[in-house]
Amino acid sequence: MTASPKVGLFITCLADLFRPSVGFAAVKLMRDAGCTVEVPRAQTCCGQPAYNSGDRKDTRAIAEQVIAAFEDFDYVVAPSGSCTGMISKHYPELFEEGSQWRLRAEALSAKTHELVSFLVDVLKIDHVEAQFDGTVTYHDSCSGLRELGIKQQPRQLLGSVKGLTLQEMEEAEICCGFGGTFCVKYSDISNEMVSHKTECIGAANADTLLAGDLGCLLNMAGKLKRQGSNVQVRHVAEVLAGMTDLPPIGEEH
Amino acid sequence: MNDVRNKSIAARSEIFSDLKRNLDIGDEKAREKRVRERLSNPPRNLIPERANIPHSEQIALFREQIEAVSATVEQVAAAADVPAALASFLRDNNLPSRLRLGSDEALNALPWNKTPNVDVQTGRAVPEDAVSLSRAFKAVAETGTLILLSGADNPTTLNFLPDTHIVVVSAKDVVGTYEEAWTHLRETQGKGSMPRALNMISGPSRTADVEQTIQLGAHGPRQQHIIIVDDL
Amino acid sequence: MEIRSPQFKNNAREALVDENLQSALGKMRTGFTSKRAEARARLPEFDDLRDQARDIKDHTLAHLDLYYEAYEEKVTAAGGHVHWARTAGDARDIILQICQDENAKLVTKGKSMIAEEVALNDHLEEAGMEVAETDLGEYIIQLRQEPPSHIIAPAVHLTRSQVEKSFRKSHTHLADDRNLDEVSSLVNEARQVLRQKYIDADVGITGANFLIAETGTSIIVTNEGNGDLTQTLPRVHIVLTSLEKMVPTLEDVSTILRVLARSATGQEFSTYTTLSTGPRREDDPDGPEEYHVVVLDNGRSAMIGSEFQDMLRCIRCGACINHCPVYHAIGGHSYGWVYPGPMGSVLTPTLVGIDKAGHLPNASTFCGRCEAVCPMRIPLPKMMRHWREREFERHLTPKLSRTALGFWAFLAKRPALYHLSNSVLVRLLRVLAFGRGAIGSLPLASGWTRHRDLPAPERNTFQELWRSGGYE
Numbered sequence: 009m010t011a012s013p014k015v016g017l018f019i020t021c022l023a024d025l026f027r028p029s030v031g032f033a034a035v036k037l038m039r040d041a042g043c044t045v046e047v048p049r050a051q052t053c054c055g056q057p058a059y060n061s062g063d064r065k066d067t068r069a070i071a072e073q074v075i076a077a078f079e080d081f082d083y084v085v086a087p088s089g090s091c092t093g094m095i096s097k098h099y100p101e102l103f104e105e106g107s108q109w110r111l112r113a114e115a116l117s118a119k120t121h122e123l124v125s126f127l128v129d130v131l132k133i134d135h136v137e138a139q140f141d142g143t144v145t146y147h148d149s150c151s152g153l154r155e156l157g158i159k160q161q162p163r164q165l166l167g168s169v170k171g172l173t174l175q176e177m178e179e180a181e182i183c184c185g186f187g188g189t190f191c192v193k194y195s196d197i198s199n200e201m202v203s204h205k206t207e208c209i210g211a212a213n214a215d216t217l218l219a220g221d222l223g224c225l226l227n228m229a230g231k232l233k234r235q236g237s238n239v240q241v242r243h244v245a246e247v248l249a250g251m252t253d254l255p256p257i258g259e260e261h
Numbered sequence: 262m263n264d265v266r267n268k269s270i271a272a273r274s275e276i277f278s279d280l281k282r283n284l285d286i287g288d289e290k291a292r293e294k295r296v297r298e299r300l301s302n303p304p305r306n307l308i309p310e311r312a313n314i315p316h317s318e319q320i321a322l323f324r325e326q327i328e329a330v331s332a333t334v335e336q337v338a339a340a341a342d343v344p345a346a347l348a349s350f351l352r353d354n355n356l357p358s359r360l361r362l363g364s365d366e367a368l369n370a371l372p373w374n375k376t377p378n379v380d381v382q383t384g385r386a387v388p389e390d391a392v393s394l395s396r397a398f399k400a401v402a403e404t405g406t407l408i409l410l411s412g413a414d415n416p417t418t419l420n421f422l423p424d425t426h427i428v429v430v431s432a433k434d435v436v437g438t439y440e441e442a443w444t445h446l447r448e449t450q451g452k453g454s455m456p457r458a459l460n461m462i463s464g465p466s467r468t469a470d471v472e473q474t475i476q477l478g479a480h481g482p483r484q485q486h487i488i489i490v491d492d493l
Numbered sequence: 494m495e496i497r498s499p500q501f502k503n504n505a506r507e508a509l510v511d512e513n514l515q516s517a518l519g520k521m522r523t524g525f526t527s528k529r530a531e532a533r534a535r536l537p538e539f540d541d542l543r544d545q546a547r548d549i550k551d552h553t554l555a556h557l558d559l560y561y562e563a564y565e566e567k568v569t570a571a572g573g574h575v576h577w578a579r580t581a582g583d584a585r586d587i588i589l590q591i592c593q594d595e596n597a598k599l600v601t602k603g604k605s606m607i608a609e610e611v612a613l614n615d616h617l618e619e620a621g622m623e624v625a626e627t628d629l630g631e632y633i634i635q636l637r638q639e640p641p642s643h644i645i646a647p648a649v650h651l652t653r654s655q656v657e658k659s660f661r662k663s664h665t666h667l668a669d670d671r672n673l674d675e676v677s678s679l680v681n682e683a684r685q686v687l688r689q690k691y692i693d694a695d696v697g698i699t700g701a702n703f704l705i706a707e708t709g710t711s712i713i714v715t716n717e718g719n720g721d722l723t724q725t726l727p728r729v730h731i732v733l734t735s736l737e738k739m740v741p742t743l744e745d746v747s748t749i750l751r752v753l754a755r756s757a758t759g760q761e762f763s764t765y766t767t768l769s770t771g772p773r774r775e776d777d778p779d780g781p782e783e784y785h786v787v788v789l790d791n792g793r794s795a796m797i798g799s800e801f802q803d804m805l806r807c808i809r810c811g812a813c814i815n816h817c818p819v820y821h822a823i824g825g826h827s828y829g830w831v832y833p834g835p836m837g838s839v840l841t842p843t844l845v846g847i848d849k850a851g852h853l854p855n856a857s858t859f860c861g862r863c864e865a866v867c868p869m870r871i872p873l874p875k876m877m878r879h880w881r882e883r884e885f886e887r888h889l890t891p892k893l894s895r896t897a898l899g900f901w902a903f904l905a906k907r908p909a910l911y912h913l914s915n916s917v918l919v920r921l922l923r924v925l926a927f928g929r930g931a932i933g934s935l936p937l938a939s940g941w942t943r944h945r946d947l948p949a950p951e952r953n954t955f956q957e958l959w960r961s962g963g964y965e
């Protein structure tokens with residue numbers, strides 16, 4: 009590893025649009041760990057909406073764009089397990105074996121990491137300097153958990169946040185019902201799933217819900233809000249970076 | 262039947278030609294060799310370590326496993342002790358003292374004259390039979406599973422029709438794994454040959470089809486009792 | 494069986510408000526999953542066994558023609574008959590013919606999903622035979638004239654009191670004051686009624702979990718023992734099975750059996766695993782005098798070599814269904830055909846067509862729990878995505894989604910334009926939030942706002958802020 013690894017932040021379309029503070033929290037965490045962080049302008053989205061709708065052609069075009077924009081960095085880091093999984097697990101499969109694009113996709117895949125896993129597994133960070141007075145519960149987002157094996161990393165770092173108590177919920181590993189376009193295409197089923205999730209969140213008696221993926225967070229925050237719940241919702245990076253002075257997701261700024 | 266028969270023959274050749282077309286056949290001779298070798302000399306796959314223990318512990322493991330699925334087990338020292346053990350089991354469980362068993366030599370050679378109250382009948386089970394007695398070919402420790410073979414010695418109906426099934430197994434027939442049982446099976450039946458029915462049984466019949474509540478005695482025996490005989 | 498998959502959304506909507514169903518589903522949400530997890534924890538080699546099970550099945554599929562040749566030879570040598578059926582209709586005809594040759598009046602059946610797939614019961618009943626399902630769950634749904642809602646627990650959608658009602662309606666011999674409050678009394682009642690059926694039956698039909706090439710053997714795995722009574726007592730035993738059930742040897746099936754029950758119900762081993770080879774032997778006092786195996790293709794041979802070949806590894810344990818949060822929400826009937834849940838979402842389109850079953854592979858969040866628990870390591874989400882690709886290529890995707898996706902992709906491929914439109918969108922959304930932190934109703938995103946608020950964005954996009962030096 010070079011003295012100051014050069015990291016390309018894949019901001020993700022949802023953080024770009026809804027929650028820039030997640031991006032700044034990610035930048036702070038990585039800079040504190042000694043990284044140089046840049047944000048290529050030529051990025052839009054990882055392409056999952058097209059990929060999961062069966063549109064291979066557009067997916068490939070978007071993937072090529074991401075590969076070209078990020079391949080010069082030492083690492084590519086995204087504050088999302090879902091987008092990271094797309095780049096690291098699915099991009100290579102989009103291209104024919106042995107083709108130039110396949111090789112470039114594989115090279116990118118090898119250096120792409122989800123934010124918290126990057127901090128813990130790659131940079132070997134075992135604690136953060138942050139304070140958060142409250143009880144939090146953590147939802148394991150599906151792609152991060154099952155595609156990337158992210159489970160203990162966020163808990164380890166949260167354990168080092170002063171004043172923070174982690175209260176696990178039941179069925180933390182069960183899908184919240186977001187699923188990208190699923191939540192609008194099958195909104196009734198999605199609603200049943202997120203309702204079950206908010207029940208589990210409520211039963212955990214935490215005052216803040218954390219997770220590592222904005223899709224899930226917007227879904228759960230939107231449901232909690234509709235139900236009149238007092239549980240606040242934040243991306244885990246905000247708490248780890250000590251950037252919690254901004255209002256939580258779904259509260260007025 | 263002819264029409265259906267012909268259709269089946271046509272279907273067979275269509276299916277085989279589809280398979281051959283869709284499969285990545287490559288070197289046909291090599292494929293055939295791989296299949297021939299696997300069938301004539303079946304390789305063992307990964308075998309769990311659980312039952313890789315001394316024989317006495319295998320017996321204990323077998324007991325533990327099958328008792329966990331509601332079978333009852335007792336161990337006696339000698340074949341001569343079996344009738345008395347049986348008689349007291351029947352008495353303790355308020356069961357009729359009539360017993361159905363096949364022509365198994367070892368079972369028929371037991372000293373039944375010591376328990377004149379027990380009425381022993383031979384042959385396949387009939388619906389009226391309440392209690393049956395079989396001898397297991399093997400007992401597999403890893404999951405607490407009895408292996409019984411069909412035939413005149415231990416007819417299959419004994420395993421399923423009566424409410425209570427009692428199984429005698431020789432301690433030396435307790436093995437660790439299924440694979441060990443298959444090795445013995447090939448020795449007794451010949452390679453590639455099977456009895457008409459081979460029953461692997463772990464405990465009495467059960468169902469969980471109503472609200473996932475486990476209920477014993479769905480269709481087969483409500484009760485399974487096993488007598489392990491040290492010297493049979 | 495009528496295909497109700499095109500009405501998936503309606504089926505699901507009805508299921509979500511069905512109180513009995515929701516109560517029954519609530520009970521299965523954690524039961525199966527914790528039992529599987531415990532079984533896995535008890536066996537350290539479990540995940541390695543899954544790898545081997547996958548490899549065994551891949552090897553078998555790659556040599557399927559040869560293993561079938563070996564198998565057929567063994568069955569014939571043991572005095573049995575192998576019949577081949579290209580389609581569901583062919584399988585029905587073969588079985589009907591065997592039953593008619595036997596002059597059958599009463600046919601008993603063990604649980605067989607292939608029999609559901611070919612809609613066997615109706616066919617035999619139309620020919621004047623009585624067909625008695627003997628698996629308790631199958632028996633219950635036969636009384637109710639319903640299809641199964643789960644491949645290993647056909648009546649999992651019902652509550653005890655619904656079962657009681659069905660029994661009282663059909664078992665007219667029951668006295669009004671006969672107490673059926675307990676599950677045990679229901680099981681006993683079914684046991685008594687079915688006992689006589691086993692004895693009176695002319696033909697017994699079972700499925701097969703596996704076929705063994707080495708020995709010409711068919712295997713059934715049950716807990717109730719109904720399959721054994723079904724196949725042992727009548728004069729004729731018919732095994733209805735499908736092309737992918739083959740395994741080479743006893744050793745190979747042992748490996749797969751080690752993961753089957755543990756994945757399905759969390760049992761160490763099912764109560765009854767029965768290996769059948771041919772009809773009654775010369776010195777056999779019991780067992781069927783005729784033994785027929787009907788091997789169904791129904792599109793499976795075409796899956797070999799396709800992107801759906803991995804699905805042929807499926808051993809029908811139901812683990813993917815037991816762990817599926819979508820299934821937990823809507824139950825099995827919503828899927829509209831024989832196979833529900835993730836495995837059905839891959840298999841059903843191959844059997845009834847993606848034009849009819851298009852909703853199934855789409856109604857998934859790709860949460861990946863199915864793949865994570867599949868004992869045969871079938872990449873179910875990946876194959877659902879393959880179906881979405883086929884749909885997209887054939888222009889079966891709904892027009893509105895396709896247009897919206899096209900518009901989005903146009904922007905996503907043009908970063909400058911994309912950032913500009915995002916800047917506009919942020920401002921628009923903030924207007925619609927009316928100064929609140931969340932939007933309660935959004936005309937073009939009613940699928941979202943019908944059930945939940947949409948958190949409002951911050952004032953600027955990240956890209957805007959980053960270029961202008963942050964929040965300052």
